[in-house]
Amino acid sequence: MVEIKFNGQRYAYWQQVHISASVDDLAASVTLAVTRPGTGQRLGVDANTVIEVLIEGTVVTTIRPDSIRRHVDANSHSIDIEARSLGRELIDCQYSQTLSGLSLDEIVKRLCSTFNVPVQVTAKAAVVPDFSLQCESPANALINAARAANLLLYATPDGGLLLTEPSSAAPVATLVYGEHIESYTVVDEYKLRYSDYLVKGYDYRNDLALKGAVKDSGITFFRPLHIMADKTGQGVGGCDRRATTERNRRQARANRIDLEVVGWTHAGGVWDINSQVRVIIPDEDIDGVYLIGDRAFTLDDQRGSMTRLSVMKREAFLGDPAPGKAKRGAKHKAKSQDERLIYATDLE
Incomplete structure (x- = not known):
């Protein structure tokens, strides 16, 4: 059962539920909906309300509402909540x-x-x-x-x-297709991968150009990705690590397994991201330990309570095991538009 709790009140028995989280996102997302007979009343939530979301009595996320929709007709009323956790x-x-x-x-x-x-x-x-x-x-x-x-x-x-760090703990469960896994999707999303990764940066303190490069041996044709490094990356591993991490993350997202599991819990509790699970799918020759990168709890009238897990190898979240020094280019003055001061920005 999914409940929300705020201001000493609890509301349960939601008819539609979607609660998702990812190791690549700073906020969990929640969608809840219910329709009841009668005209109903306001939920008592405003823009400042902090709401705990519980599954089987365990808090899985804490949210503020992004939007609340109330629909009323002659016979019923419905409430739809969209919300994200406090990191939003x-x-x-x-x-x-x-x-x-x-x-x-x-x-x-x-x-x-x-x-x-x-x-x-x-x-x-x-x-x-x-x-x-x-x-x-x-x-x-x-x-x-x-x-x-x-x-x-x-x-x-x-x-x-x-x-x-990416979890190195023992698997929290073993999932076997036909026993625990209701369905699976093996994803090979080749468009996410590139043959060459080049990260460029600039050391303004020492007036030096920097770069780091790595290849994806699985892409044999020329398909480069050049990235202007954000300023913050230079102190935590430099351009070489940034290039390696970019390649590894893209390989992980490009080669993943999406699983659908009945229910929201395993023997140790609710499913959670950054935990490991053993996956066995005999027909695919899959028998290994994977890290949960994405997780979504769902509930609807057709399938009941389900958990969707996206799993990938733990190594995919690692760059070089130790910070490396970025390669240095020629010393020169940063005067052109292309050499302007780069602040922390979103690098896809």
């Missing part, structure tokens, strides 16, 4: 901030504190010499910096964020 402010807001000489975990804590977003840190990262935002979304800069450091930054049940 880091995604939606445009903000300016300059920080120097702090480690990535300290930067995450400071920005989360500014937006009143709870944060947990279980990993340490290198010092970021310069972290700059100019009228930008903080989420973009934080995600890019976390990737460059081989770390994950994602939403937690309290609505906040966790900065941590």
